[in-house]
Amino acid sequence: MKPQYRLITCDLDETLLNTEKKVPAANVEAIAAARKEGVKFVCTTGRGFPSIQGTLQEIGTVDQPEEYTISFNGGVITENRDNRILHMEPMDFDLAKEIFRRGIAYDVCAHVYTPDTVWVYHINPGEIGFLQGRMEFREFTDTSLDFLEGQTIIKVLFENTDYSYLKSMEDMFHDIRNLVDISYSSNRYLEFNKKGVNKGAALLRLAELLEIPQSETIAIGDNFNDLSMIRTAGLGVGVANTHPDMNELCDVILSRTNDEGAVAEAIERFVLRS
Template sequence: MKYKMIVTDLDDTLLNSQGKVSDKDKESIMKAQENGVIFVLASGRPTYAMRDLAQELKLDKFGSFILSYNGSIITNCKTGKNILEETLTKDEIHLLYDFSKNNNVEIITYLDDSIISEDYSSYIEVEVELTKMPFEKVKNFKAVVDKDCVKCIMLEEPEYLKQVEKKLNSELGNQFSIAISKPFFLEVTKLGVDKGSSLLKLANKLGIQQDEIIVVGDSYNDIPMLKVAGMPTCVENAKPEIKNICKFISTSNNNNGMTKIIENLIFKK
């Protein structure tokens, strides 16, 4: 099988514990792109927080793509243009805000390349550090969020957040796509939007078949794209539920996991 596309999650998958791509993995990614493989960064992160890495990996030079906000936006790195953009309406975001308040969890959204919330905590600080985006603490979330936005995240202690996830799915699961990414991040996007559905739209646009796609992940929000890939793979540090649906398990994100995937699935004779 000749694979034409590699799609990878970022945090705890492509990126090591220092938030970097190892030199060895970077070299392997370059080699794959030089041989015509399209490389896609697929993350819950905002586009803003993925641009530097896309430049570092020369995705613009090779015509590769960013799939950000859990699939809500797809960006062609060569042109810098979005080829897909799915948003939550202002009213939907306000509904999620009300749910968060009723269930004692923090909520953030993204407005004009800034993170918006009425709260600030160690969990929100993680997102600010990961994305390097400006943070704006506001007094009235609904008043400030006066237009459509791409997604929301609810944040709280992991065990409690699992309970909130169940309740959110029960009450509003028919209105939104809902997934835990990091244990303390509950991500909400437009109904029907996830990494898998958006990946299929991109592949269809490029004339790439599902069995020509390698996907690499580690966590729950990667499940939709792992399920649509011909070759679902994961890093060794992935959650057990993720390993159970993968055909190839690589080394960890701290041990050049991407290189092993590329060497074994792209270049192995």
């Protein structure tokens, strides 16, 4: 019998990956079983696709044709073979420059994402530890993004582990809310993409490309940058460690955390049950 759901988009940090930044064995096995049934499993992350090749290797989709990745919070969709870019939604340079200018007035670390480089301003020891094993980055000290003029910028974010502090920053951007999509992730990041760029929109675009109805999609996540795809998918799933304020916005909250193979639970319950 054909599975009811044929496309799974899944967040990485705090969802697919455990605290050691690896894919639990139960998840690897369940993903392999789903793929044997013709189900597409798509890593969907706020990070850039160059930084998740190790994860793709773990689940067996690295450099594979007709396997896909959504990255930069939906800013880029790639086919995994040769990381071929199928769709990209960059941010206007002047807008990125202005977001960065305003944000660094706060006590934050800033990331600026181009397709192949994560530029990091005012990094702190805690952030160095958090990024280790997740992504490579280049530090810079300029207080303007003029040095990146002419390059493609996809996303800007600000880091502080005080979530309430990040929330307090939103007022600074009230006059440009119509130009950006704002989200939160990992309980430490305030993220900015071009308006209309989010994981949910990318899910729809990829589903259309693959000729899979929206009703046959699952999205799995844990935080607010996953909310757009959780709301968009035919079935929106939160892991047990999902941010509490999101629980009632998910169709299902799993019993397992990211450290306990939550993604395997979702696949076993909703894809392989037949």
